[in-house]
Amino acid sequence: MVKHTGEKPHACSFCPAAFSQKGNLQSHIREESGVRWHVCTYCEKEFKKPSDLVRHIRIHTHEKPFKCMQCFRAFAVKSTLTAHIKTHTGIKAFKCEFCMKCFSTSGSLKVHIRLHTGEKPFKCSQCGRGFASSGVLKAHVRTHTGLRSHKCPICNGAFTTGGSLRRHMGIHNDLRPYICEYCNKGFKKSSHLKQHVRSHTGEKPYKCSICGRGFVSSGVLKSHEKTHTGEKPFKCDECGKSFTVKSTLDSHVKTHAGQKLFSCHVCSNSFSTKGSLKVHMRLHTGAKPFKCPHCDMRFRTSGRRKTHIQCHSGERPFQCTLCEKAFNQKSALQVHMKKHTGEKPYKCDYCSMTFSQKCNMKLHMKRTHAYPDLIEEVSMRQEEDEGGEDITQTLDLEEVVQESSGDWQCGIANVFR
DSSP states (O other): OHHHHHHHOOOOOSSEEESSHHHHHHHHHHHHTTTTOOOOOOOEESSSSHHHHHHHHHHOOOOOOOTTTTTTOOSSSHHHHHHHHHHHHHHHOOEOOOOOOEEESHHHHHHHHHHHHHOOOOOOOOOOOOEEEEEEHHHHHHHHHHOOOOOOTOOEEEEESSHHHHHHHHHOOEEEOEEETTTEEEESSHHHHHHHHHHHHHHOEETTTTTHHHHHSHHHHHHHHHHHHHHEEOTTTTTEEESSSSHHHHHHHHHHOOOOOOOOTTOEEEEHHHHHHHHHHHHHHHHOOEEOOSSEEEEESSSHHHHHHHHHHOOOOESSSSSSSEESSSSHHHHHHHHTOOOOOOOOOOSSSSSSHHHHHHHHHHHOOOOOSHHHHHHHHHHHHHOOOOOOOOOOGHHHHEEEEEEEEHHHHHOOO
């Protein structure tokens, strides 16, 4: 009520000043008498409580006396440790009303909601940039000051944040404590495991506001959104081709260099990327880690599962510009377009016949020239090129190849229409 009435019962005995609260009077007396609060010996910052000063000093000394007994992470403040322990229990009682994602603490939920609202209340005093949390702002401010207080004990590398140092430490050790229950793959961070598991479950919580497609992470969603804007900032210096993400450009550059550093120890095939070798090895092991969420079918790659799921939804996003036909994968459209252009780039090694598809040529060589081991070659090459399942498992030879008007038609392309 004192605030509403304007009453100021606490008067200073040294000057005419009066205050509505006793605490304000005490602060005033300290200022007038030259008495300082509890002062930090490192930066001269003052605190009203000794306990606040003790916590603050740990920023300078890097002391973290509160240790988690499950993962041995340490914290400067007990309340932070208490919040951290909840991440081990799995209890996430705080749910986001926008995306239904759950969090172990109300503070984490509050910061997360700002991703949806776009609120960035923490402003940098030097450049004006806004941030969703004070911690991110503090890390940003260090980019202006150049302060790198987090030192690597192995290589003397210095970093602006503890998180950056922890990520760097992964270079020096290969500890991967977070294991996938589906394929036993290990990860260094729980967030990486969580994102990976979605490749098995098919969960895609991040939705595109333009086309409604879902994605496993916000980063993949951001890359996808560039396909709507047409933005391709990563350009190949060799051929001028542009890409929406840098990792795709990096893989593309290796095709120019002809580098195939990753060799299969079973059949000696070589690949330009580790990912391509990994997919290829599944041909030998028979592993199919990607399960369809709508049926029991499993696939060797997430891309083939994605194509299969469109069979359930009926989605055919790849439209021919010359006729009304549509396809559920880009490669099927590319094959179809050759019918319009008349292009036949594949020539038989034994006669003068040419074909629009390599599989047609191989099948022709099998039936006409007794070319051996055709089906195995076609299926393996198809999977290496497209990362897909073996389509010949569901088709017999007569279905795969249809002869029409003296030309060979590949039934593989027709399967995806």
